[in-house]
Amino acid sequence: MGFISFIKDAGAKVFGIGKTSEEEKAEAIDKLTNTINQLSLEVRSLAINLNDDTASVSGIAKDQETKEKVVLVIGNSAGIAKVEDNLEIEEVFEEEEECEPVPPSRFHTVERGDTLSKIAKEVYGNAMKYPVIFEANKPMLTDPDKIYPGQVLRIPNLD
Known part of the structure; x- marks a missing residue:
């Protein structure tokens, strides 16, 4: 998927803005990993790296939706301006x-x-389709009225 841009200072406060020590990076990575796990986003071999305001993420996501949500959890964190998405999607095939x-x-x-x-x-051309967007961003969103400027949301295709 490549790089996805975010507004660096608009997200959740996962780690201190402007802090660059290796311990603080490790703490931020732990917090991001724990958040992804607490949200029950299934990713095998999850690896997150931070370099200044850019995060890179790799691993094997359960599906496209999970992949996109993991990128949003990381990118919607204060201090992150870009996420390099190196996640793969698990290929699941049923018999034949x-x-x-x-x-x-x-x-x-x-x-x-x-x-x-x-x-x-x-x-979508229909304001009443807002639950589609709300559902697509759960569990990161807990209330459809609680969005904030700078937050990046998933907008799924209706097809």
């Missing part, structure tokens, strides 16, 4: 039947005045 891959979602950076309804209206 190939699973159809899910197309990647698009991402939307929340701006001042945005609501999930407004975003749904812009993207």
Whole structure:
């Protein structure tokens, strides 16, 4: 997927802004890893590295949705401006039947005045489709009214 840009100082406070010591990096990586695990996002061999305001993530995600959510958990953390996505998707095949891959979602950076309804209206042409966006961003979102400027959201395809 490559690099995905975020607003460096808009996210959750996972680690101190401007701190560069190796101990602080290790602590931030532990917090990010624990958050991903607490959200029950299934990734085997998860590895996160931090270099200034850029994070790189690798491992094998259960599916496309999990992959995108892991990138968002990391990128929506204060101090992260870019995420280099090196996650792979686990290929699961049932007997003689190939699973159809899910197309990647698009991402939307929340701006001042945005609501999930407004975003749904812009993207899908129907404000009442906001639950699709809310569900696509669970468990990171716990309330459809609690989004903030700079936050990056998954916008799944309806096809």
